[in-house]
Each structure stands twice: as structure tokens, then as C-alpha cells.
Amino acid sequence: MKRFAAALLACACTLAQAAPAAPAAATAPRAIWTWEEDSYDMLEQPAAAGRAIDFLKSKSVDTVFLYADAFGGRNLIVTQPQLYRRLVRRLHASGMKAYALLGSGYLHTERYVLPQHRAQALAMLQRVLDYNKSAAPEERFDGINVDIEPHILAEWSTRKMELLAHFVDLSGALMRAKHASGQDLPLGPAIPFWLDGILLDHGGEKKPVSEHVQDLYDYVALMDYRDHALGGDGIVSHAMDELAYADKVGKRVLIGVETLPNSIKKVSFEHLKEADMERELGLTAQQVGAMKPFGGFVIHHYGQYRRWLGLD
Numbered sequence: 001m002k003r004f005a006a007a008l009l010a011c012a013c014t015l016a017q018a019a020p021a022a023p024a025a026a027t028a029p030r031a032i033w034t035w036e037e038d039s040y041d042m043l044e045q046p047a048a049a050g051r052a053i054d055f056l057k058s059k060s061v062d063t064v065f066l067y068a069d070a071f072g073g074r075n076l077i078v079t080q081p082q083l084y085r086r087l088v089r090r091l092h093a094s095g096m097k098a099y100a101l102l103g104s105g106y107l108h109t110e111r112y113v114l115p116q117h118r119a120q121a122l123a124m125l126q127r128v129l130d131y132n133k134s135a136a137p138e139e140r141f142d143g144i145n146v147d148i149e150p151h152i153l154a155e156w157s158t159r160k161m162e163l164l165a166h167f168v169d170l171s172g173a174l175m176r177a178k179h180a181s182g183q184d185l186p187l188g189p190a191i192p193f194w195l196d197g198i199l200l201d202h203g204g205e206k207k208p209v210s211e212h213v214q215d216l217y218d219y220v221a222l223m224d225y226r227d228h229a230l231g232g233d234g235i236v237s238h239a240m241d242e243l244a245y246a247d248k249v250g251k252r253v254l255i256g257v258e259t260l261p262n263s264i265k266k267v268s269f270e271h272l273k274e275a276d277m278e279r280e281l282g283l284t285a286q287q288v289g290a291m292k293p294f295g296g297f298v299i300h301h302y303g304q305y306r307r308w309l310g311l312d
Contacts (some may be wrong), residue, residue, distance in 0.1 A: 025281035039067035103147030209212025229283035246293035
């Protein structure tokens with residue numbers, strides 16, 4: 001598969017050189033993960049929401065992944081859904097989409113891959129589906145992003161394949177729940193780019209975990225955390241297998257980048273400048289922007305993005 005991806009990458013490079021009209025980073029769709037504290041601030045403080053909307057529009061962000069679960073002992077989507085209605089309506093009025101972001105370090109949702117916690121995962125999704133069902137059209141989420149990462153679990157090193165099988169099973173259960181609701185909401189997970197290097201025998205098929213996942217979901221947000229676009233260890237190379245498979249099965253791939261500090265420098269743009277990130281996103285868009293599955297970029301994450309730029 002990697003050899004196939006390398007051939008596609010070479011082809012993409014040639015196409016990019018021959019077709020300068022490929023989308024630049026500024027014109028590619030751009031989303032942002034917005035975690036618990038920042039999302040709750042935006043929900044409860046209209047001024048914080050206004051500041052966020054102005055900032056994100058200035059950075060060409062057109063989709064907000066807005067956290068939609070419990071935080072700090074409260075669950076606002078249940079107890080005060082009118083706050084979500086207000087904010088989602090305001091995002092839409094500003095020309096932006098809103099995806100419900102599910103998964104949480106605060107709730108340790110990495111445990112949700114385990115069968116004994118599956119009911120919690122399904123309830124988490126159902127709350128969003130119920131919210132959307134009762135909301136007016138302009139107040140509804142446009143999609144859902146699920147960030148449940150089994151590799152965070154302490155037992156990952158000894159039970160990796162079992163946990164990945166559970167992750168695929170959970171993915172199927174979440175999609176069945178979405179379909180049962182009758183709602184046509186794009187649902188997809190955040191996944192690390194290296195899942196394409198792990199073969200999993202599941203459901204009678206042995207293939208990369210990333211392909212099992214892409215078979216199920218509507219799209220994936222690829223955590224393609226590198227600080228450079230090109231080369232064998234760059235953003236483009238790490239995305240090619242997922243893009244190629246998405247083209248085959250008719251799905252989308254969003255390419256995620258990191259701004260949080262990391263002890264491994266190449267993982268994040270934090271040690272660089274905004275101009276460096278924009279240059280590398282531009283190079284990435286030149287290489288893959290003409291590929292049908294490319295759904296744009298997603299930045300991790302709103303609060304850190306502002307801090308990195310010295311705004312907070």
C-alpha cells in the first residue's frame with residue numbers, strides 16, 4: 001500500500017506542477033477543533049463567541065468542531081440546549097458550519113472503545129441526535145466529529161489489536177445509531193495517520209485499520225501531525241493512503257495539523273511561525289487539492305491556536 005501511495009504522491013506532484021489552478025490553503029475548507037473549556041465559554045458568554053467568530057473568520061476557518069458533552073460537572077446540551085441553539089444559529093448566520101465534537105480528556109472517553117463502556121459512547125451520540133431532532137433547522141449541527149483514541153489507554157502496548165478491533169466495532173455501532181435516527185449528518189472520527197500501517201483481520205477481511213474505519217464512517221479527520229508538507233515523513237505522504245482509499249470508497253479526508261507544544265518538534269507547528277504553517281498548508285493543498293476526497297484542513301485547537309499567535 002505504501003508503494004501505491006508513493007506512486008500516487010509522485011503523480012500528484014506532477015499534476016500540481018502542471019496545474020497551478022489547484023486550490024491554495026487559503027481557499028481549501030478549514031475546520032478547527034474547539035475543546036471543552038473554550039466551547040463552554042463560547043456557549044455561556046456571547047462576547048467570547050463573538051471574539052471567536054471574528055478570529056476564525058479572519059483565519060478562513062469555515063467549520064467549528066464544537067464540544068457537545070459534559071464538562072465541569074455539567075452537560076449543557078442536556079440542561080441548557082438553548083445555549084447550543086443560540087451559538088449554532090450565530091455560527092450559521094456568520095457563514096460557518098458547526099459540527100458536534102464528541103470525545104473528551106475530561107471524561108476519559110478513550111475507555112469508550114471497551115465493550116463495557118459502549119453504552120456511554122452511544123448515549124453521548126444520542127444526546128446530539130436528540131438535540132438536533134428538537135432544534136430548528138438553523139440551530140442544528142451540520143455534522144459530528146468523534147475523537148476517541150484507544151492508543152491513549154494504558155493497556156495499548158499489550159492489547160493493541162484487541163483495542164483496535166473494539167474501536168472498529170464501536171465505529172459500526174455509532175454509525176448504526178446515526179442511521180437509525182434518520183438524520184443525514186456526516187459522522188467521522190479523528191484518527192492518527194499511522195493506522196494505515198496496522199493490518200487488522202476483522203469481519204472476515206484483513207486490511208489496514210484505516211480502511212476498516214473509512215468503510216464505516218462518512219469521513220475521517222486525519223491527525224496528520226507534521227510540521228512540513230513534503231518528503232517521506234511529511235503531511236502529504238502520510239495522507240496519501242487515506243486519500244487513495246477514500247477515492248475508492250467515495251469518502252472524504254480532512255487533514256489535521258497541530259499547534260500544541262510537543263517534545264518531538266516535527267509533530268507540531270508550535271515551534272514555528274504562522275507563516276510557516278500557511279506555507280506548508282499551501283504546499284499540501286497544491287499536492288492534494290485536486291483530489292476529490294480532500295475535504296480541507298482541521299487545526300488543533302482553537303484555544304492553543306490563539307495562544308500560539310500571542311492573542312491570549
